[in-house]
Amino acid sequence: MGHTGLVLTGGGARAAYQVGALRALSDVLGPGPLPFDIIAGISAGAINSLVISTGAEDFSRATQRLRATWESLTPDRVYRTGTLRLASIGSRWLRDLSAGGLIGKSGINYLLDPAPLRRLLESEVPVGRMRRHLRAGRLYAVAVSATNYHTGGGVTFFEGAAEIAPWIRSTRIGVRARLTLDHVMASAAIPVFFPPIRVDGTYYGDGCVRMNHPMSPAIHLGAERILAISVRYLRPPGETLKRQAKEKDQQLPLSEIAGVLLNAVFLDSLDSDLERLQRINKTLALIPRDKLNHQDVDLRMVPALVLRPSQDLGKLAADEYERFPAMLRYLLKGIGATGHAGEDLLSYLAFEPIYLKRVMDLGYVDTLARREELQEFFLGAPQRERARG
Numbered sequence: 121m122g123h124t125g126l127v128l129t130g131g132g133a134r135a136a137y138q139v140g141a142l143r144a145l146s147d148v149l150g151p152g153p154l155p156f157d158i159i160a161g162i163s164a165g166a167i168n169s170l171v172i173s174t175g176a177e178d179f180s181r182a183t184q185r186l187r188a189t190w191e192s193l194t195p196d197r198v199y200r201t202g203t204l205r206l207a208s209i210g211s212r213w214l215r216d217l218s219a220g221g222l223i224g225k226s227g228i229n230y231l232l233d234p235a236p237l238r239r240l241l242e243s244e245v246p247v248g249r250m251r252r253h254l255r256a257g258r259l260y261a262v263a264v265s266a267t268n269y270h271t272g273g274g275v276t277f278f279e280g281a282a283e284i285a286p287w288i289r290s291t292r293i294g295v296r297a298r299l300t301l302d303h304v305m306a307s308a309a310i311p312v313f314f315p316p317i318r319v320d321g322t323y324y325g326d327g328c329v330r331m332n333h334p335m336s337p338a339i340h341l342g343a344e345r346i347l348a349i350s351v352r353y354l355r356p357p358g359e360t361l362k363r364q365a366k367e368k369d370q371q372l373p374l375s376e377i378a379g380v381l382l383n384a385v386f387l388d389s390l391d392s393d394l395e396r397l398q399r400i401n402k403t404l405a406l407i408p409r410d411k412l413n414h415q416d417v418d419l420r421m422v423p424a425l426v427l428r429p430s431q432d433l434g435k436l437a438a439d440e441y442e443r444f445p446a447m448l449r450y451l452l453k454g455i456g457a458t459g460h461a462g463e464d465l466l467s468y469l470a471f472e473p474i475y476l477k478r479v480m481d482l483g484y485v486d487t488l489a490r491r492e493e494l495q496e497f498f499l500g501a502p503q504r505e506r507a508r509g
Contacts, residue, residue, distance in 0.1 A: 125343030130163020140483025373456025
């Protein structure tokens with residue numbers, strides 16, 4: 121059936137939704153290896169991609185390990201939450217902004233220190249196992265995408281079959297590399313919140329910033345069909361109009377602006393890319409088959425299925441403010457993020473067990489509700505009927 125790609129995008133703590141969705145998919149398809157051999161992750165999705173890729177021989181076990189990792193998370197296992205550390209970062213920002221460089225610059229360019237996350241990945245993610253699956257042919261390619269802060273372009277680092285060629289587009293390139301935790305940490309480094317990561321002498325940040333076509337890496341790597349897991353809730357038009365008409369406060373807090381910016385970075389690109397892919401597929405369906413094989417038409421049809429939340433993941437984080445570490449609550453309150461005000465911003469940082477469980481459970485239930493669609497996509501009608509029998 122050709123190469124099947126899995127695309128996991130970013131979203132901070134919202135990426136827990138992917139964990140529940142993947143666990144449900146393993147229940148739907150039953151025992152066996154991964155049902156996809158090309159895995160392309162971006163931002164927090166890059167972390168999930170790497171974990172899944174290390175368990176290519178047993179999909180169920182891989183999803184169980186991924187779930188166990190997320191269930192163990194607390195804010196202090198993702199970023200440093202100590203009062204002294206947060207106060208030190210805040211004071212360095214205050215010094216740079218207020219002194220105008222007159223007393224020297226501290227070089228601070230982030231709000232949270234993700235050192236605990238790196239230690240967690242070093243202990244929980246055996247990267248060498250992923251590489252063994254690539255050599256054994258269980259995986260065809262694995263990729264993570266990041267943003268080059270020096271050029272402003274998107275870079276997809278990939279490791280896989282020898283016949284895969286690097287690619288160059290106007291705002292993004294594909295580079296063959298030996299994937300490491302540095303690549304993954306760079307892909308997940310949300311701008312301003314987490315520090316840039318240096319890879320081969322160049323600083324990189326979150327891959328969602330410049331990856332306007334998140335399914336593109338999987339297609340370049342050879343995927344002939346794609347399963348993508350989004351963390352964006354598609355709000356019905358009526359609900360959107362109601363929100364627009366709702367009376368607002370006299371002032372707009374900075375947390376609301378930050379939430380909108382983060383949503384623009386993390387949530388919108390997959391849907392616009394899906395629309396583009398569907399238009400290409402419909403156009404190609406109108407072209408005679410003999411013309412499609414001609415060198416002048418360098419396009420191919422790529423069916424895609426996108427799983428997405430049935431509820432707004434931002435709203436699920438509205439009550440998380442009180443569970444944040446005290447010093448972080450103090451800083452968030454300063455920019456107006458206290459619950460329903462700033463809920464979108466909070467949802468990206470809410471690595472709290474209660475919120476993560478809510479989101480994982482939602483991903484599981486939403487995906488099970490699409491059981492027949494998933495069986496059709498992965499097994500096809502004849503195989504699905506046999507599986508039922």
